[in-house]
Amino acid sequence: MDHIALRLTNCFQTVFPNLPEGEIAAASQSNVAAWDSVAAITLVNVIEEEFGIEMDLDRLADLDSFSRIQEYLTREMQLS
Amino acid sequence: MKLTEALKILQQAPENASPFLVSLACGYTPLHVATFLGAHLQQRLADRRATVSTGVYGDVPGTLAGLKDAATHCVAAALEWADLDPRLGYREAGNWGIKALPGIISGAVAQLDRIAAAIEEIRLEIPVAVCLPSLPLPPIFHTAGWQAAEAQLALNRKVAEFAFRIGRRCSLVNSARLAEDSPPAARYDLKSDLLTGLPYTLPHAAAVASALSRLLAPLPPKKGLITDLDDTLWRGVAGEIGPENVSWDLASHSQLHGLYQKLLAALAEEGVLIGAASKNDPAVVERVFEREDLLLRPDRIFPLEIHWGAKSGSIERILRTWNISADDVVFVDDSAMELAEAANAHPGIECILFPANDYAGAYALLRRLRDLFGKPRVSEEDAIRLESIRQSAPFQAAYGEATSETFLEEAEAVVTFDFPAGDDPRALELVNKTNQFNLNGIRYGEADWKNRRTRPGAFLAIVSYRDKFGPLGKIAVLDGRQENDNLFIDTWVMSCRAFSRRIEHRCLEAMFERSAVQEMFFDFQPTPKNGPLQDFLASVSGRRPDAPFRLSRALFEEKRPRLYHRVTESPTSSNPWITSRSA
Numbered sequence: 001m002d003h004i005a006l007r008l009t010n011c012f013q014t015v016f017p018n019l020p021e022g023e024i025a026a027a028s029q030s031n032v033a034a035w036d037s038v039a040a041i042t043l044v045n046v047i048e049e050e051f052g053i054e055m056d057l058d059r060l061a062d063l064d065s066f067s068r069i070q071e072y073l074t075r076e077m078q079l080s
Numbered sequence: 081m082k083l084t085e086a087l088k089i090l091q092q093a094p095e096n097a098s099p100f101l102v103s104l105a106c107g108y109t110p111l112h113v114a115t116f117l118g119a120h121l122q123q124r125l126a127d128r129r130a131t132v133s134t135g136v137y138g139d140v141p142g143t144l145a146g147l148k149d150a151a152t153h154c155v156a157a158a159l160e161w162a163d164l165d166p167r168l169g170y171r172e173a174g175n176w177g178i179k180a181l182p183g184i185i186s187g188a189v190a191q192l193d194r195i196a197a198a199i200e201e202i203r204l205e206i207p208v209a210v211c212l213p214s215l216p217l218p219p220i221f222h223t224a225g226w227q228a229a230e231a232q233l234a235l236n237r238k239v240a241e242f243a244f245r246i247g248r249r250c251s252l253v254n255s256a257r258l259a260e261d262s263p264p265a266a267r268y269d270l271k272s273d274l275l276t277g278l279p280y281t282l283p284h285a286a287a288v289a290s291a292l293s294r295l296l297a298p299l300p301p302k303k304g305l306i307t308d309l310d311d312t313l314w315r316g317v318a319g320e321i322g323p324e325n326v327s328w329d330l331a332s333h334s335q336l337h338g339l340y341q342k343l344l345a346a347l348a349e350e351g352v353l354i355g356a357a358s359k360n361d362p363a364v365v366e367r368v369f370e371r372e373d374l375l376l377r378p379d380r381i382f383p384l385e386i387h388w389g390a391k392s393g394s395i396e397r398i399l400r401t402w403n404i405s406a407d408d409v410v411f412v413d414d415s416a417m418e419l420a421e422a423a424n425a426h427p428g429i430e431c432i433l434f435p436a437n438d439y440a441g442a443y444a445l446l447r448r449l450r451d452l453f454g455k456p457r458v459s460e461e462d463a464i465r466l467e468s469i470r471q472s473a474p475f476q477a478a479y480g481e482a483t484s485e486t487f488l489e490e491a492e493a494v495v496t497f498d499f500p501a502g503d504d505p506r507a508l509e510l511v512n513k514t515n516q517f518n519l520n521g522i523r524y525g526e527a528d529w530k531n532r533r534t535r536p537g538a539f540l541a542i543v544s545y546r547d548k549f550g551p552l553g554k555i556a557v558l559d560g561r562q563e564n565d566n567l568f569i570d571t572w573v574m575s576c577r578a579f580s581r582r583i584e585h586r587c588l589e590a591m592f593e594r595s596a597v598q599e600m601f602f603d604f605q606p607t608p609k610n611g612p613l614q615d616f617l618a619s620v621s622g623r624r625p626d627a628p629f630r631l632s633r634a635l636f637e638e639k640r641p642r643l644y645h646r647v648t649e650s651p652t653s654s655n656p657w658i659t660s661r662s663a
Contacts, residue, residue, distance in 0.1 A: 014084050017091045041111060041276050045083050049282075057275045 004073050011050050012066065015043045028065030047073070081286050083112055086119035093122050093129045100128035100525070102296065103135070103152040105143040107163035109277030110134040116289030117156060124297040137277065138166070141191065144198035147206075153525045155208040156292040159195070160215055160279060161235075164188035168217060168235075170273055176220040181231045184220075188235060192242040199246050205503075205530035208250035209295035211288050212239055214258060215268050215279060251295040251456065253288070262287035300513045302430065302452045303404050304353035305344065306395055308413035309360060309386075312434040313341060313376065314368065319360060323367035328375065336442040340412075340434070341375035343446055348380040351462025352453050353402050353469060355383055357394035357411075362386040382470055391418050392425030399426070402469060403576035405515060405609060410452055412445075459506060461553040468577045471549035488582065489644045493547040495586045498554075498650035499594075499657035500540060503530060507542050507557045514573035517584070517616070521607035522571065532570075537561040539658050541591070543574075544650070545583055552578055556587055560603075562658060567595040570603045576612075584616050585640050590647065592633045594657060601630050 005025070012024045016034050019027060029035045035043075040063075044055050047069065053076055055063075063069050102121060104114050114132045121130040133152070135143025140163045147155055162169025165187045167180060174180070199208055221229035243252055262284045273279035280288065310317045315334035316326035328338035348354050354376070358365065365386045369378035383401050385394030391413070399406060406426040412434050413419050419431040430452065435441025455462075498504075508529045515521070524532075532538060543556035555578040559571040569591070574584055591600065604625050606614060618624040620639045621631050 011084075014087050014091075038111060041278075042083070042087070042115070045112065045282060046087070049082050049084050057271060060275075 004077065005070055007050055008047070008066065008070055008073060011043065011046045014046055015039055025066055028067075030064075043069075051077070081116060081119060081290070083115065083282055083286075086112075086115050086286070089119040089122050090115065090130075094127070095129070097127055097129040100125050100130045100297075101152045101154075102130060102132045103143075103147050103150060103155045104132050105135050105140050105147070105155065105157040106160070107138050107140045108160060108273075108279055109137060111276060111278040112282060112285040113158060113278070113280065113289050116286045117292060120290050120293035121297055124293060124299065138163075141194035141198050144195060145201065148198075148201045149203070152206060153527050154296045155199075155202060155206060156211075156296060157195075157199070157208065158211045158288055158292065159213050161213045161217055162279075163195075164191045164213070164235075164239075167220070169279070170218060170270060171277070176218070178222055181220070185231060185234050185238070189238050192238060196242055196245050200249055203527075204249075205526045207296055207526055208246075209253065209292045210243075210246060210250050211253040211258070211292055212243060212255060214255070214262075214264075214284070214288060216264060253291040253295065258287060258291050261290070298456070300408075301455045302352070302410050303408040303513075304355065304398075304402050304410070305347065305449070305453070306355045306357050306398055306409060306411045307344065308391075308415070308418065308434065309356055309358035309365060309368075311414040311436055312412060313337060313344075313356070315436070318364045318368050323364055323371070326368060329373070336436070336439065338375055339442065339446060343449060345376045345380060347449070347453050348376070348466065349463075350453070350455070350458050351465045353404075353466060354381050355385070355398040355402070356381050357385045357391045357398065357413075359388050359391070360386050380466070382466060390421065390425075392422050395422055395426055395429065403516070403579055407515075410449070412449075457505075459509065461506065461555075464551060464553055465577070467550055468552045471547070471552070485642070491547040491549070491581070491644065493545065493581060493645040494648060495583055495590075495645040496544040496546075496648045496650055497590055497594075497653065498542040498544065499653045500542065500650075501654035503533065503540070504542055504554070506554045507540060507559075510554070510557050510575065511559075511571055511573050514575060515607070515609040516576050516612045517572075517574040517579070518607065518610050518613060519569065519572040520603055520605035521610060522605075532559060535561055537563050537658055541587075541657075542650075543583065543587055545578055545581065545645075547581075556583060558587060558591065562595050562597070565597050566599060566601060567591060567597045568601045568603065572602070572613075579612065581645075582641060582643055583645070585620070586643055586645055586647065588620070588631075588636055589640065589643065592636065598633045599630050600633075601628065603628050 009024050012019060012027060013021065016032060018034065019032060040060055044057065044060065048055055051073060063072055100121060102117060104110055104117060106113060114134055118130045118132040135146065140157065140159060144157065165184045166172035167174040167176060167184050202208055217232060219225065221232055223229040266281060267284040268279060269281045278285070307313055314326040314328045314337050315332065318326045327334040328341055329335060344354055383398055385397060395411060399409065406429040410430045410432060411419065411422050412432050414434040414436050416433055419433060422429060423431045432445065432448065435445060508524060508526060512523045533540060538561045541558040542554050544554045545552045556574040557571065558569060560567065560569040604617065604627065606626055614624055620636050621629065622635065622639065
């Protein structure tokens with residue numbers, strides 16, 4: 001697991017404490033019941049705190065799975 | 081506090097702990113304010129499980145009205161301008177401009193009235209904390225941002241009038257302190273407001289939640305302050321420059337010491353115990369204390385430990401005289417070495433360096449002391465605390481000596497029992513701040529405490545004491561319930577000022593007599609601090625308890641020493657004394 005994935009996993013564990021660690025990499029809004037609109041905003045803010053970035057809330061709908069967020073973060077970190 | 085930290089605090093709350101239910105009323109999307117509020121309360125109430133519930137978006141009066149009879153332990157209301165009129169926010173399409181302002185102001189007045197009325201309808205035993213609008217007003221006025229507009233002043237005045245009205249019922253966040261913790265320019269987040277409905281930046285959400293939690297779950301204030309004298313209470317070493325040359329005034333550039341004296345005098349007036357520990361010549365100090373210009377009058381300082389011995393020893397004797405623990409005390413000295421010696425000997429004591437010649441440091445000290453000793457109200461007992469400590473000195477000296485029986489017999493002591501039909505704020509205050517003579521260390525919120533009176537067979541006893549040396553005021557509380565021939569004591573606390581007078585024996589005797597039972601059950605739990613209570617229970621039961629236990633009347637009467645108090649009952653006592661016979 002790369003460094004970004006590891007830190008993102010920690011964020012998911014913070015926001016979704018009942019999600020087993022083994023299921024985090026495959027987590028998406030469609031298979032995690034607790035991933036509602038409030039959790040989505042909380043997740044974004046926790047990721048912002050963890051990575052020291054400002055995420056685009058307008059793109060919240062696109063960031064609907066662990067893998068998509070990981071891709072987004074990888075791009076953002078490369079740009080910075 | 082970071083959001084991640086707040087979420088982890090909430091996740092780590094003890095699962096089986098008694099819940100602490102908080103109702104949050106706000107017109108915006110509560111989101112992180114609720115998270116931070118829960119986390120801050122969880123930190124303050126480690127043995128509870130803080131749970132925050134929220135109300136309806138955009139309807140603060142409706143949310144508050146719904147809490148009238150709600151099963152909640154406390155209410156937090158975080159108001160914003162948009163709650164007074166949606167046009168005072170950014171999410172609504174209503175017009176701004178000169179023509180809209182009169183309607184906005186009149187609408188805000190009506191809305192404030194509805195909010196105040198809803199707060200006043202909430203049951204009195206439920207604590208309510210309110211944070212007034214904390215965001216900058218939107219640019220709806222015709223003036224430039226740096227000029228106050230008449231309509232803006234009118235709105236501020238209406239909010240101030242609202243605050244005065246509800247201030248009688250609830251606690252208000254100090255807006256000035258909030259501005260220090262969360263600078264106004266860094267509070268509003270337009271993007272978050274428009275996209276999520278939460279108008280706060282994360283730091284401001286944390287600051288508002290922290291401020292509300294401090295009001296809803298306040299930490300107990302410190303009880304005593306021990307101060308050094310030379311270069312602390314005054315500038316200069318009296319033994320070197322002479323008592324007439326030490327100073328604390330503006331002309332001598334030593335006003336910092338004068339301000340410190342003034343604050344200590346104010347604290348003493350509020351019931352804070354002030355003692356002095358100084359390596360000094362007593363005769364020299366006495367001459368300083370004779371000076372008329374001293375701002376902290378010497379009779380406010382008790383006891384005085386003036387000698388050349390170690391300060392840890394002085395603190396030990398002062399704590400014994402006050403009968404409080406080091407945790408309840410602050411020690412102020414200008415010597416880091418003396419502070420270290422005191423801290424080493426008395427873990428738990430809060431040691432603060434007096435910042436001589438450091439104006440910013442002195443300003444911070446004054447504010448820190450105010451925070452450490454701040455309390456929401458000053459009671460009658462606060463006013464007589466110092467005098468009762470002075471009275472206790474001869475009791476403590478006589479205790480254990482051959483003459484103690486004579487001393488107690490001649491004390492002309494009167495113990496008064498009050499079994500109130502309602503409640504008395506002093507009872508809960510005593511329960512929540514007493515450590516040493518405390519049956520189990522359990523603390524209560526106001527709502528929980530009031531609810532105890534509705535249990536079948538519930539009783540509450542408040543005990544007052546006076547003798548020929550003066551009154552001690554209300555010094556003990558017992559709470560419990562009677563079930564048939566059994567009396568259960570669930571709560572029993574007694575102020576440390578009342579030790580050595582056998583009031584505890586009189587309390588048990590009175591409860592046996594009043595209930596006519598042959599056995600009492602004590603919900604005892606050992607705590608790190610209730611050693612004095614354990615000693616007492618061992619003396620009347622023949623063994624040191626380590627868990628809930630029962631005490632027979634026969635054994636108690638066999639072990640009980642002779643009691644000399646006259647016993648009276650307060651005219652306000654309820655008859656019958658049991659406050660609730662049925663569920």
